[in-house]
Amino acid sequence: MSSLFSKKNKEVFSAPLGMNNPVTVQVLGICSALAVTAKLEPAIVMGLSVTVITAFSNVIISLLRKTVPNRIRIIVQLVVVAALVTIVSEILKAFAYDVSVQLSVYIGLIITNCILMGRLEAFAMANGPWESFLDGIGNGLGYAKILIIVAFFRELFGSGAVLGFQIIPSSVYEAGYLNNGLMLMPPMALIIVACIIWYQRSKHKELQDK
Amino acid sequence: MKALRNYLNRIKPNFEPGGKYHAFRSVFEGFESFLFVPNTTSKTGTNIHDAIDSKRIMSIVVIALIPALLFGMYNVGYQHYLYTGAVGGFWEMFLYGLLAVLPKIVVSYVVGLGIEFIVAQWKREEIQEGFLVSGILIPMIVPVDCPLWILAIATAFSVIFAKEVFGGTGMNVFNVALITRAFLFFAYPTKMSGESVWVASDSIFGLGKTVDGLTAATSLGVASTAKVADAYPAFSWDMVTGLIPGSIGETSVIAILIGAVILLWSGVASWKTMLSVFVGGAFMAYIFNEFGPETAMARMPWYEHLVLGGFCFGAVFMATDPVTSARTESGKYIYGFLIGAIAIIIRVLNPGYPEGMMLAILLMNVFAPLIDYCVVQRNISRRMNRIK
Numbered sequence: 194m195s196s197l198f199s200k201k202n203k204e205v206f207s208a209p210l211g212m213n214n215p216v217t218v219q220v221l222g223i224c225s226a227l228a229v230t231a232k233l234e235p236a237i238v239m240g241l242s243v244t245v246i247t248a249f250s251n252v253i254i255s256l257l258r259k260t261v262p263n264r265i266r267i268i269v270q271l272v273v274v275a276a277l278v279t280i281v282s283e284i285l286k287a288f289a290y291d292v293s294v295q296l297s298v299y300i301g302l303i304i305t306n307c308i309l310m311g312r313l314e315a316f317a318m319a320n321g322p323w324e325s326f327l328d329g330i331g332n333g334l335g336y337a338k339i340l341i342i343v344a345f346f347r348e349l350f351g352s353g354a355v356l357g358f359q360i361i362p363s364s365v366y367e368a369g370y371l372n373n374g375l376m377l378m379p380p381m382a383l384i385i386v387a388c389i390i391w392y393q394r395s396k397h398k399e400l401q402d403k
Numbered sequence: 404m405k406a407l408r409n410y411l412n413r414i415k416p417n418f419e420p421g422g423k424y425h426a427f428r429s430v431f432e433g434f435e436s437f438l439f440v441p442n443t444t445s446k447t448g449t450n451i452h453d454a455i456d457s458k459r460i461m462s463i464v465v466i467a468l469i470p471a472l473l474f475g476m477y478n479v480g481y482q483h484y485l486y487t488g489a490v491g492g493f494w495e496m497f498l499y500g501l502l503a504v505l506p507k508i509v510v511s512y513v514v515g516l517g518i519e520f521i522v523a524q525w526k527r528e529e530i531q532e533g534f535l536v537s538g539i540l541i542p543m544i545v546p547v548d549c550p551l552w553i554l555a556i557a558t559a560f561s562v563i564f565a566k567e568v569f570g571g572t573g574m575n576v577f578n579v580a581l582i583t584r585a586f587l588f589f590a591y592p593t594k595m596s597g598e599s600v601w602v603a604s605d606s607i608f609g610l611g612k613t614v615d616g617l618t619a620a621t622s623l624g625v626a627s628t629a630k631v632a633d634a635y636p637a638f639s640w641d642m643v644t645g646l647i648p649g650s651i652g653e654t655s656v657i658a659i660l661i662g663a664v665i666l667l668w669s670g671v672a673s674w675k676t677m678l679s680v681f682v683g684g685a686f687m688a689y690i691f692n693e694f695g696p697e698t699a700m701a702r703m704p705w706y707e708h709l710v711l712g713g714f715c716f717g718a719v720f721m722a723t724d725p726v727t728s729a730r731t732e733s734g735k736y737i738y739g740f741l742i743g744a745i746a747i748i749i750r751v752l753n754p755g756y757p758e759g760m761m762l763a764i765l766l767m768n769v770f771a772p773l774i775d776y777c778v779v780q781r782n783i784s785r786r787m788n789r790i791k
Contacts, residue, residue, distance in 0.1 A: 369550060375590035384564060391568075 197323060206327040209335035216339040217390045218400060221307040226340055226386060227379040228299050233356050235295045236344030238285070240337025242300060246277045247309055247336075248329035254317040255325035270313045271304070278303050308336055343385045351376030411435055429523040433530030457572075460725075461535040463669045467662035468539055468720065474658040475651040476500035479547050480611070482602045482648050486619055489612045499610045503603050504651055507542035510551045514558040515541075522567050533572030533579070533726075534562065540580035540720065543652025544713065544761075545587060546600040553594060557586040577768045578727050581761050588761070596757070598624065601648035619648045623712045623750065627757035629699035635707070642710045653716040663719040672723035675735040680718035683743025684709055691751050701751045708747055717760035718743070722767075729771045731778040738774055742767045 196202075215221045222243075229239045253273050254261075261269045282300045285293035293300065303309065312332050317325040348354055350373045353361035361370065375381050394400045417423045418431040437458055480496030480503075483489070491499070515534045523530040541558055561582035566575045588595045604617040620628070622642065626635040641647050645655025653659075666672035688705035695701030708714065722728060722742050729738035742763045749759025756762065 369552070371553065371591050371594065373556075373590045374592060375586060378589065 202324060202327055205324055206331040209328070209331040210338065211335075212397065212400070214335045214339065214393075215308045215311070215332050216336055216386065217393050219308075219311070220390075221311055222336055223383075223386065225299055225302065225306060226336075226343060227382040229296055230340055230344040230347055230382050231351065231377050232295070233341065233344040233348045235292055236340040237337070238289065238292045239296060239299065240333070240340045242281045242285070243303055243306060243308065243336055244330060244333025246274065246281055246303055247312055247333040248326050250274050250277050250309060251312055251317040251325035251329035252322045254313050255320060255322040258318050266318070267310075270310065274309055274313075275304055308332055339386065339389060342389060343382050346385055347376045347382060351381075408439065411438070427524075429528070429530050430520055433520075433523070433532070436529075437532070458532045458535075460671050461532050463671050464536045464666065464720070465539055467665040467671075468536075468543065468652070470658040470661040471652045471655060471716070472504075472539065472543060474645055474655045475543060475653075476504050478645055478654055479503050479603055479651060481646055482619070483604075483611050486602045486617055487604070487612050487614045489606075491611070495610060499603075499607060502607045502610065503547055504542060506551055507545065507549070507554060507651075508539065510555050511541040511558050512538040514555045515562050518559060518562045518567070522571070528571075531572035533566070533575075537562075537579040537583075540652075541583050544580060544584050544650050544716070546595060546650055547603045548600040549587065549594050553587060553591050554583075557583045557590070560586050573726055575726060577765055578721055578724050581721060581765055581768075584761055585765060596624075601650075621649050621712065621757070622647055623700075623757040626699045626703055627750075627754060632697040632699055632702045635699040635703040638704065638707050642707065650713060650716075653713045656710050656715050659715045659719050666719065666723065671725075672719070673725075673728075673735050675732065676723045676728055676739040677718055679736045679739030680722050680743040681709060683740035684714060684718075684747050685743070686740075687744040687747035688751075691747065695751060698751070700754075700757075708750070712750075712758045713760040714743075714746060717746070717764055721760075721764050727768045727771060729774045729778075731775045734771075734774040734778040737778075738767055738771055741770070 209215055212218065216223065216226060225239065225243075230236045250270070250273050254270055257269065257273075278301065281303075282293070285296070285300060312329060316328045320328070345355065348356075349360060353359060353366075353372050373381075415431070415435075418425060418428045420428070424431070477493075477497045477500055479500035480491075480498070481500075483499055483503075484491050484496055512534075515538045519530055519534050522528075541554070545554065561579050565577050565582040566572065566579050569575050584595075594600055598618040598620045599616075601621055602617055602619040603611070604614050605611075606613045622636045629635060643656045645658060647654055663672075663677060667674050667677070685705050685708075688703075688708040691701040692703075692705055703711075718739075722739060729735050742760075745766060746759040746763035749756055749762055753759070
């Protein structure tokens with residue numbers, strides 16, 4: 194069993210959380226990071242959905258990788274991802290209807306999330322199911338992490354709340370404080386993502402482009 | 404002058420590396436070269452030096468802005484006394500305006516220059532002078548009741564994200580002052596538009612009087628909310644002299660034209676850009692007059708479009724910004740014309756934005772390099788044809 198958690202497998206899991214983050218380093222999945230992060234709750238649900246879908250589609254494709262003919266592999270990958278997305282979407286509609294309404298089309302659009310196809314092509318097609326599972330979980334959580342950071346700042350400064358609870362007291366508003374309306378618009382999400390990338394690259398010299 | 408020079412020479416060693424105040428070297432360097440032309444020469448390569456440097460250009464722009472700023476101060480007082488019914492003479496009105504506007508100028512300069520100083524010291528560079536102009540432009544393009552703290556946030560945002568991340572003065576894609584205004588406009592719309600921000604409603608140090616719930620719409624605001632097509636405000640000479648509600652520096656066409664004369668006479672701004680903005684605006688407004696939809700904004704005469712709102716101010720001081728505008732000579736015509744035309748299109752066709760000048764200039768800032776590229780390529784291919 195020790196090989197399940199070998200050093201290499203730990204690396205597979207933890208790299209996407211930090212030094213090989215799909216959003217800040219590979220700059221993938223930006224579109225949904227802009228769309229669903231105006232509030233923290235949908236961002237968390239979105240992050241978890243992507244984690245589940247990435248993990249299981251990685252496992253399934255990894256199991257199929259030797260039997261799928263190379264020429265039709267993209268179609269097979271799409272079918273697998275689409276099936277998982279549909280399942281997650283139905284589960285959300287059944288058990289978390291309010292959030293699924295907030296997320297609207299973006300759950301369906303996980304199919305087009307670049308991180309998914311990227312991981313399938315780059316990792317699952319060449320590795321075993323367990324490594325692929327770890328890789329999927331890692332990348333999903335790396336994506337979720339950035340979404341949660343962005344959504345936290347956007348909700349705090351755009352609505353004065355976190356997870357729907359009012360954080361900034363009403364006395365501050367009476368003193369003349371105003372919510373920043375730009376925070377609720379997608380451009381500000383892009384700027385926050387840029388700030389995270391800025392912070393990460395100035396901290397880690399090896400990420401800087403020459 | 405001599406005494407000042409001697410004084411600077413005496414305190415200079417303190418700011419050299421190893422001196423007592425070496426942490427403030429860039430600050431000292433900035434003030435010294437603001438006061439005196441630096442006596443250093445370039446060490447490498449062959450360089451052609453113009454007699455004028457960017458600090459001198461910036462100073463001329465600031466001088467050109469002063470008529471509009473002084474008139475804006477007077478107008479702030481005039482509007483306040485007019486709408487609140489307080490009684491006061493010319494000097495009281497001016498003093499009121501001065502006290503209302505001065506904190507905005509101070510906030511804008513302290514925040515903007517503070518960030519510039521920190522960045523310059525951190526990167527061990529000289530302080531860049533670009534903020535001299537932006538710092539005075541920012542208070543002039545906001546409404547008088549815009550709170551100071553949001554002005555500070557917006558200034559910081561735009562200096563960092565519109566300027567420093569691109570590499571500082573001369574490298575910015577967008578006009579820094581307009582990014583400040585755009586940030587304010589989208590982040591705090593209640594403090595940047597509507598009817599309650601254009602006239603100061605509080606008394607300052609006993610001058611004027613406080614009136615709650617004071618409302619006064621700008622002329623463009625009136626036109627954009629008018630229900631019938633001929634309900635646009637009638638042309639009056641107050642629109643030219645500037646005695647109407649509006650952002651602090653933008654109302655007076657006459658004061659802005661004095662600034663334009665200074666800019667053109669000193670050769671700092673390009674007459675091609677300036678003229679073509681007015682031509683573009685007049686052309687587009689005339690088209691709407693003739694063929695436009697049945698709204699007050701479209702029916703408003705073209706000359707009124709040109710004198711109202713930020714059109715003149717944008718054309719003279721924003722569109723001609725040498726960093727963000729087109730640099731090729733024929734590109735300037737295209738760039739200016741499109742700014743004028745797009746500003747009027749936004750005013751007329753988008754009911755949400757009564758003023759389109761800011762968005763038009765920011766939009767064309769993006770396209771300025773493309774215009775330059777096309778002009779240069781056209782020139783190259785034209786000349787290549789000759790050798791065939």
